[in-house]
Amino acid sequence: MASSVSGPRPDRVAVVGAGMVGLSTAWFLRDHGVEVTVYDRGEVASGASLGNAGWLTPGLATPLPEPAVLRYGLRAVLSPSSPVYVPPSADPKLIGFLTGFARHSTTARWRKAMGALVPVNRLALQSFDLLAAGGVAAPTVEAKSFVAAYRTARERTVLLEELEHIRSAGQDIDFDLLDGDEAREAEPCLSPRIGAAVRLHGQRYVNPGAFVHALADSVRSRGGEIRTGVKVTDVRDRADGATVVLSDGTTERFDAVVLAGGVHLGELGRKFGVRRVVQAGRGYSFSVPVERTPAGPVYFPAQRVACTPLGDRLRVAGMMEFRRPDAPLDRRRIKAIVEAARPLLRGAELDERQDEWVGSRPCTVDGLPLIGVTGSPRVFAAGGHGMWGITLGPVTGRLLAERVATGRSPAELRPFDPLR
Numbered sequence: 001m002a003s004s005v006s007g008p009r010p011d012r013v014a015v016v017g018a019g020m021v022g023l024s025t026a027w028f029l030r031d032h033g034v035e036v037t038v039y040d041r042g043e044v045a046s047g048a049s050l051g052n053a054g055w056l057t058p059g060l061a062t063p064l065p066e067p068a069v070l071r072y073g074l075r076a077v078l079s080p081s082s083p084v085y086v087p088p089s090a091d092p093k094l095i096g097f098l099t100g101f102a103r104h105s106t107t108a109r110w111r112k113a114m115g116a117l118v119p120v121n122r123l124a125l126q127s128f129d130l131l132a133a134g135g136v137a138a139p140t141v142e143a144k145s146f147v148a149a150y151r152t153a154r155e156r157t158v159l160l161e162e163l164e165h166i167r168s169a170g171q172d173i174d175f176d177l178l179d180g181d182e183a184r185e186a187e188p189c190l191s192p193r194i195g196a197a198v199r200l201h202g203q204r205y206v207n208p209g210a211f212v213h214a215l216a217d218s219v220r221s222r223g224g225e226i227r228t229g230v231k232v233t234d235v236r237d238r239a240d241g242a243t244v245v246l247s248d249g250t251t252e253r254f255d256a257v258v259l260a261g262g263v264h265l266g267e268l269g270r271k272f273g274v275r276r277v278v279q280a281g282r283g284y285s286f287s288v289p290v291e292r293t294p295a296g297p298v299y300f301p302a303q304r305v306a307c308t309p310l311g312d313r314l315r316v317a318g319m320m321e322f323r324r325p326d327a328p329l330d331r332r333r334i335k336a337i338v339e340a341a342r343p344l345l346r347g348a349e350l351d352e353r354q355d356e357w358v359g360s361r362p363c364t365v366d367g368l369p370l371i372g373v374t375g376s377p378r379v380f381a382a383g384g385h386g387m388w389g390i391t392l393g394p395v396t397g398r399l400l401a402e403r404v405a406t407g408r409s410p411a412e413l414r415p416f417d418p419l420r
C-alpha cells in the first residue's frame, strides 16, 4: 500500500553524496526517466562506502541499539581497546546522542525497530539483482559459507538468542550450528581456539569500493551526471524548485534534491526539519594476505571483528568509535582489532597490513535510517543506515526514487520518516 502526495513530477533532481545510498537513488531515478546530477565533495565512494566489510546480510540487519548495549556497560566503552569506544571527553552533542541511544536499547524498542526493518530487508537482495540486470557490472557473491565463530559454545548463546529474536520478528534467517572442528573444516582460516560456530545461509557479499564505482559507471552510462570535488554548501528552497549552492560559488536549480551525505546528512537537512542527529560510529579496516582465502565472510561477534575475502586478501574490519568523523585515524584501534583477531585466525599475516582505513557509519539513536520527504516537498533525505548502508543502499534508492518520481510513498518507508 502506498500513500499519495500531490505535486508535479520532478524532471531534474540533484543528489548530494556519491556513496552507496546516493548513487543507488540516482540509478533508480534514471529508471523513472528523471535527469540526475550527483555531487560529492570528495570522490565516488569517499565516505563510509569504501573500506567497510561489504556484507549483504539482510538476515543480520538489525537495529544497533539493543539490550546488550546496556549490559555491556559504560565502563567497557571507555577503554581504547574496547570494540565500542567513546572518548572520555565527549561533547554535549555526543552525550545527548548516547543518552538517546541508551534509551532505545530496550527489548520493546528493538522489536519495534526490527519490525520496521524486516520489510526492507526482504527487498534488499532482489534490489541488488535489479541493479545487476540493469547493467551494474560488479558482481555480488553468494557466500558459500558465512561463519560466526566463538571460543566456546557458551559464548555463542548470545548470538543464538539474537537469531531467535530476529526470527520471531519475521526475518528469514537460516543457519546451522558447528563445533570447532566442523567450523575449521568449513573455514580452514579459523584457529584451534575456535570451539563453536554458527553457519549462516543465503547471505552475500561484495567488494564495496569496486561495487560503488561500478554503480557510478552505470549511473553515467544511463545518462546521469556525477560531479566530484564539489561540496554542496546549502540548499535553497523556492516554490518553483530547489537550488544547490556549490563550494565553487556557483548555484544550480533543480526540481528536487536528495540529501545522501552519509554522516553529514544533518548539516543540510536540519533547516528542512531533520532534527535526528546522524552520529559518526567510526569503524576501521585493513587487508592482509592469507594462506587460504576463506570461502565467505568470517565473523567474530564477541570481539566485533568482521572479515571478508576480497581477491586474494582478507579485509578485517571492526570497532565502533563514537567520535568526530574528521578525527584522524587512531592507530590504537587498528592495534585493538589486530590483537582481537590474532588468536582466532590461522594463516593470516596480520602484521602485513595494507589499506588501513577509518570511516564513519551514519548512526541514529533509534537505529533506523532517515528516508523520505523532509519539511520541504522538494527536499528528500536518504541516509542514517548505521551498520547496514551497503546491504540496504539499493532498496533505499529503489523505494525513495519511487517516492520522488511518482509522489507515492511506498508503505515500507513509513517508519523511516526523516521528520520523526
Ligand SMILES: Cc1cc2nc3c(=O)[nH]c(=O)nc-3n(C[C@H](O)[C@H](O)[C@H](O)COP(=O)(O)OP(=O)(O)OC[C@H]3O[C@@H](n4cnc5c(N)ncnc54)[C@H](O)[C@@H]3O)c2cc1C
Pocket (backbone or CB within 6 Å): 016, 017, 018, 019, 020, 021, 022, 039, 040, 041, 042, 043, 044, 045, 046, 047, 048, 049, 050, 051, 052, 053, 054, 055, 056, 057, 230, 231, 232, 233, 260, 261, 262, 263, 264, 265, 268, 281, 282, 283, 284, 285, 317, 318, 359, 360, 361, 362, 382, 383, 384, 385, 386, 387, 388, 389, 390, 391, 392
Ligand atoms: C568498518 C565498517 C564496516 C561496515 N560493514 C558493513 C557491511 O558489511 N555491510 C553493510 O551493509 N554496511 C556496512 N557498514 C556501513 C556502511 O558502510 C554505511 O552504512 C554506508 O556506506 C553508508 O552509505 P552512505 O551512502 O549513506 O554514506 P557514505 O558512503 O558516507 O557517502 C556519503 C557521501 O556524501 C558526501 N558528502 C557529504 N556531505 C556532502 C556535501 N555537503 N556535498 C557533497 N558531498 C557530500 C561524502 O563525501 C560521501 O562520499 C560498515 C561501516 C564501517 C565503518
